[in-house]
Amino acid sequence: GAVVSQHPSWVICKSGTSVKIECRSLDFQATTMFWYRQFPKQSLMLMATSNEGSKATYEQGVEKDKFLINHASLTLSTLTVTSAHPEDSSFYICSARPFTDYGYTFGSGTRLTVV
Amino acid sequence: SQQGEEDPQALSIQEGENATMNCSYKTSINNLQWYRQNSGRGLVHLILIRSNEREKHSGRLRVTLDTSKKSSSLLITASRAADTASYFCATDGGLTFGSGTQLTVLP
Numbered sequence: 001g002a003v004v005s006q007h008p009s010w011v012i013c014k015s016g017t018s019v020k021i022e023c024r025s026l027d028f029q030a031t032t033m034f035w036y037r038q039f040p041k042q043s044l045m046l047m048a049t050s051n052e053g054s055k056a057t058y059e060q061g062v063e064k065d066k067f068l069i070n071h072a073s074l075t076l077s078t079l080t081v082t083s084a085h086p087e088d089s090s091f092y093i094c095s096a097r098p099f100t101d102y103g104y105t106f107g108s109g110t111r112l113t114v115v
Numbered sequence: 116s117q118q119g120e121e122d123p124q125a126l127s128i129q130e131g132e133n134a135t136m137n138c139s140y141k142t143s144i145n146n147l148q149w150y151r152q153n154s155g156r157g158l159v160h161l162i163l164i165r166s167n168e169r170e171k172h173s174g175r176l177r178v179t180l181d182t183s184k185k186s187s188s189l190l191i192t193a194s195r196a197a198d199t200a201s202y203f204c205a206t207d208g209g210l211t212f213g214s215g216t217q218l219t220v221l222p
Contacts, residue, residue: 006157041217042214043203043212043213043214043215044158044203044212091155093157093158095158102163103148103150103160103162103163104148104150104158104160104205105160106150106157106158106159106160107157108156108157109155109156109157111155
């Protein structure tokens with residue numbers, strides 16, 4: 001079945017540093033990937049849609065310069081949280097859809113803690 | 116973007132009982148999906164039902180879809196403690212989720 005691998009599973013970083021999260025589609029090509037953020041006991045909030053070979057589409061209220069997305073290949077999208085602050089601490093999840101008219105496959109998520 | 120809204124927000128049942136949760140959405144769809152999320156983990160795709168389908172089964176899961184009411188239900192039969200998780204629905208725009216139903220199955 002379609003698998004999306006997300007790395008790292010968890011990361012702790014200091015305020016002001018940048019953190020990169022990778023999302024890979026292992027057995028299918030994903031021209032589009034999606035990045036979500038989830039706070040405890042809350043739903044997933046779509047942050048941006050990552051498009052292979054072009055700029056990402058960000059949801060309203062999401063800072064483009066804060067959350068850099070790169071989708072350089074058909075199997076890899078990265079989210080970089082720049083100049084991280086404690087309020088950026090959250091659970092970040094990526095997803096992709098192997099086929100049209102198919103469910104989305106999600107990565108296992110990355111728990112980011114900024115100290 | 117389209118949004119699924121689940122209810123109830125929380126459901127607590129005994130092992131062996133059935134659990135039913137509902138989802139409502141706002142606009143026309145091609146399909147609707149249900150997902151499960153264990154605490155601190157990614158989402159797992161459970162089942163997809165197309166707009167021309169009214170009911171679908173997968174193991175202990177039964178999903179219904181009523182496009183006239185823009186609603187869907189997920190029934191988990193003979194629940195197990197391992198079914199404890201949050202359940203979300205999403206439509207084929209697929210990109211926004213409701214707050215989910217937190218299911219707790221007590222042993």
